[in-house]
Amino acid sequence: MKLKVLIADKFPDKYIQELKDLGLEVIYEPKLGEKDLPKAAEDVDILVVRSTIVNEETINSSKTLNLIIRAGSGVNNIAIQAANKKGIYVANCPGMNAVAVAELTMGLMIALDRFIPDNVSDFNNGIWNKDKYSKGKGLKGKTLGLIGVGNIGKEVAKRALAFEMNVYGKDISRIEGVPIKDFSEMDKLLELCDVVSIHLPATPLTKGLFNKQMFSCMKNGAYLINTSRHDIIVEEDLLEAIKEKNIRYACDVFKGEPEGKSGEVKSILQGNPNIYVTHHIGASTEQAQDAVAQETINIIKHFVHSGVIDHWVNRAKQIDVKYQLVVKHFDKPGVLASVLDIIKDANINIEEIENIIFEGGIAACCTMKLRSPASADMIKKMRELPNILSVSHVEL
Numbered sequence: 525m526k527l528k529v530l531i532a533d534k535f536p537d538k539y540i541q542e543l544k545d546l547g548l549e550v551i552y553e554p555k556l557g558e559k560d561l562p563k564a565a566e567d568v569d570i571l572v573v574r575s576t577i578v579n580e581e582t583i584n585s586s587k588t589l590n591l592i593i594r595a596g597s598g599v600n601n602i603a604i605q606a607a608n609k610k611g612i613y614v615a616n617c618p619g620m621n622a623v624a625v626a627e628l629t630m631g632l633m634i635a636l637d638r639f640i641p642d643n644v645s646d647f648n649n650g651i652w653n654k655d656k657y658s659k660g661k662g663l664k665g666k667t668l669g670l671i672g673v674g675n676i677g678k679e680v681a682k683r684a685l686a687f688e689m690n691v692y693g694k695d696i697s698r699i700e701g702v703p704i705k706d707f708s709e710m711d712k713l714l715e716l717c718d719v720v721s722i723h724l725p726a727t728p729l730t731k732g733l734f735n736k737q738m739f740s741c742m743k744n745g746a747y748l749i750n751t752s753r754h755d756i757i758v759e760e761d762l763l764e765a766i767k768e769k770n771i772r773y774a775c776d777v778f779k780g781e782p783e784g785k786s787g788e789v790k791s792i793l794q795g796n797p798n799i800y801v802t803h804h805i806g807a808s809t810e811q812a813q814d815a816v817a818q819e820t821i822n823i824i825k826h827f828v829h830s831g832v833i834d835h836w837v838n839r840a841k842q843i844d845v846k847y848q849l850v851v852k853h854f855d856k857p858g859v860l861a862s863v864l865d866i867i868k869d870a871n872i873n874i875e876e877i878e879n880i881i882f883e884g885g886i887a888a889c890c891t892m893k894l895r896s897p898a899s900a901d902m903i904k905k906m907r908e909l910p911n912i913l914s915v916s917h918v919e920l
């Protein structure tokens with residue numbers, strides 16, 4: 525039976541053909557939205573989305589869903605907790621659109637400094653205003669603070685250095701997995717910066733990070749750019765900071781962004797001369813879409829051919845195990861089952877298990893991560909089983 529893949533967002537044609545060539549049944553429905561997905565994804569094996577929301581209902585009503593691929597970087601549009609409960613893999617394509625987002629960031633930086641959108645709009649309205657628009661500060665020699673120095677932050681740094689800016693960065697990787705907001709040096713960094721650019725994922729740690737307190741640390745007249753996620757900014761506090769400190773803001777993301785590709789839009793950021801908003805197009809260049817689509821194909825290919833999930837984001841980061849049992853054995857039917865019986869009789873839970881085979885297919889090695897220790901008696905029983913080469917047990 526063919527594996528079914530549903531692509532519920534825009535995806536380049538040539539890559540759809542590549543999937544068909546792999547022998548998969550491909551359903552391409554780029555117009556599907558959050559509400560359509562529970563029905564549409566009911567009996568598919570692999571679901572590919574960009575920003576279309578995969579909610580809990582979609583995950584709970586799926587019967588065969590095994591892998592969700594976010595053809596992009598942020599996975600905050602996928603109900604990962606629900607996927608965790610059903611053992612559905614979630615993967616993304618990190619870094620593939622980093623250059624495109626960095627390019628937009630530089631575009632927004634120049635737009636803020638040279639008032640490009642206002643220039644264009646006045647011209648189209650028949651207004652000539654060389655005097656008003658000749659007040660750019662210039663970026664050379666200015667200080668840029670990158671908040672988040674992952675794939676995108678690094679690409680922005682390269683480009684800003686070519687513009688001869690002084691580039692500082694605040695990396696959050698040191699605090700990932702630790703439930704604290706360690707942005708302790710931000711106050712020192714923000715007061716130095718003429719331009720601040722945010723490149724963080726949306727997580728509970730980054731939600732509302734740019735609030736009144738952070739804005740109070742920023743320089744008067746500084747530029748703030750957000751091409752990452754809207755949740756990081758408290759928009760009401762930003763509007764206050766714009767009034768009080770003449771901060772100029774450009775972003776590609778905002779609260780209330782429509783799910784669809786066209787339609788009406790409403791935001792408290794509208795109509796403010798110090799704010800430029802683009803239409804969440806950071807990743808939408810031909811180059812980035814090709815790179816993301818190619819990576820999506822690579823993930824599917826690898827999964828279909830070897831069961832391995834590249835860029836698997838919902839694998840448990842820390843598991844509660846203290847013991848490891850390694851059993852080397854002849855690769856014959858029933859050998860492992862007898863070992864597992866001994867573990868089962870002792871009521872010990874195996875958290876992770878991997879069995880690999882040595883070249884030639886005669887010997888194999890099974891590594892198990894256990895929550896509680898195997899007793900000396902259990903190990904003795906295992907060693908006495910037929911076709912066992914060795915048994916070792918260590919505390920991790």
Ligand code: 3PG
Pocket residue numbers: 574575576595596597598599621804805806807808
């Ligand atoms: C991402 O997370 O990759 C970007 O926000 C792009 O989103 P998009 O694929 O919906 O344009």
